[in-house]
Each structure stands twice: as structure tokens, then as C-alpha cells.
Amino acid sequence: MPTVARDLLELLDLEELDVDLFRGRQADTDRQRVYGGQVAAQALIAAGRTVDQGYAAHSLHSYFLLPGDTAVPIIYDVERIRDGRSFATRRVVARQHGRPIYYLTASFQKAEDGFDHQDVMPDVPAPEDGVDMIGLMRAGGAPDADALAREWAALEARHLGTSRRGLPEDPEHPSRARMWVRISDRLPDDPVVHLAAFTYASDMSLLGASLAAHDTNPAKVQMASLDHTLWFHRPFRADEWWLYDQASPSAGGARGLSLARVFTRDGRLVASAAQEGLIRPRRD
Structure with missing residues (x-):
């Protein structure tokens, strides 16, 4: 994985x-x-390659269909759904072995002025006061900590706590998790690269927030992302610290739903995320 x-x-x-x-x-x-x-x-990169300059991605909606095979490349087939004066829409199917493994629909928009407001960033400790995510997993005896350390080696993540451990009690939101994240090295200034790098990082912990309310070992849960949605509100750099403020409003039927707000260190709300995934207790 990227180091x-x-x-x-x-x-x-x-x-x-x-x-x-x-x-x-x-x-x-x-x-x-x-x-x-x-x-x-x-x-997202494939979709962006087919859009004229001046358009920037503002949202993506996607479904994971089949596990991807790490031994062969992935083919991305882009369909140009719409090219308007303000918006452009693309649909992408990712294929391996002749079968679709993932679908994405992305929308792009030309920059416009308009109304502006945002949620206030929660009061949280600085990234330097957080705990290294991989170190925390190793200390907790997570069996896949070393594998995840290699998978996320291009990322830095500082854990701030969950609703059960470390975060202030919030009865209205029983399943929460917070962390600071950034790409570990400097990236080029291309905004598309930063959106794609953020998209890469956004899948690392979101589903786990749906387990934060439960006293269970993630190693004893079968977990798999079913869908993934991102909205990009304001430009930001993925190589500078961003707060991943995650909460799960519901879990049931062996599925968990997680939502997240993404804030820069200076308090700007730059993105939102949503994911539903399988959280099935292992029977063995």
C-alpha cells in the first residue's frame, strides 16, 4: 500500500x-x-479526467458491489451523463474479470457565489494531543493492526476518542468517534489531487463509528462498506490536518450508518460523508 x-x-x-x-x-x-x-x-480521478477545466467535484455517490482483486488492475469506464452550463455529471463503473465491482456517480460544478453558512466546529484537542491510531490499535491487540499500518501508511491519524472512551457524554448521539487525519507528505497544489486523496482517506474509519456505542471487539465483527457518499463544500488541502467528526445515528439489521463532518484546523466545514456498511457479529 502507499507508504x-x-x-x-x-x-x-x-x-x-x-x-x-x-x-x-x-x-x-x-x-x-x-x-x-x-x-x-x-x-473520482477517472470521472474528473473527462470534465472540462473550471468544473470541480462537489459530490459523489457510490456502491461497493464485489470485493476487488488486488492481483489485477481495475478498469474504469466513464459515462458522460450530462454537460450543462453550470453542472456536469459522470457515472463510472469499475470492473475486474469482466464484472462490475463498484459504481460511482459524481457531480461537478463551475464556481459560483451564493448564500454561505456552516456548522460550528466542535471544541476538540489539537492533533498533537491525539493518540496515533495505529499505535492505539496495536496496544489494544487488534490482529490486523500491522496490515492496516501498511494499508494506511501514507496517512497520519490522531485518535481523539469515541462515545465510550474519551469523548464527552452526549445522550442524543450515542455512537461517535473523532480523529484528526492528513496525508503524511506534501501533495501538489492540484485541487483534484487533494479531493482524490481525501476520498482515499475517508473510508479508513467511517464504518467503525457505528460500533463506537457497543462494547465489542471489531475483530469479532464482519465489516464491509456497502456504499459511500461525499459532499465537498469548500476547497481544502488533504495534506493538512482535518477533523473527522463521525457519528452513527442508527444500527440495525446487521448494518450500520455513519455520518461525518470534516473541518479544517481553522474551523471551516469543508466536506461531509455518509456510509452504510455491514456490521455482522461473527458466529464462529
């Missing part, structure tokens, strides 16, 4: 096979399935 920003940039640099057809390389990993954030980020 420095350069490796992540290489992962996001798709090969153009034909008009609206791209091939994404795989990271060097011993994991048995492709990390979902990688597929989403590569699909």
Missing part, C-alpha cells in the same frame, strides 16, 4: 486506454481485497 505521498500519487495516476476508459494500478499489498477508498479515489 509516502509519492506512492499515493502514483496510485491515482490512471492510464488512459481509450476515450473515457482508464486503468488503475494496484498497490503492493498482502490484503485479500482492494481497499474501498482506493477504488473510490481512482473512480
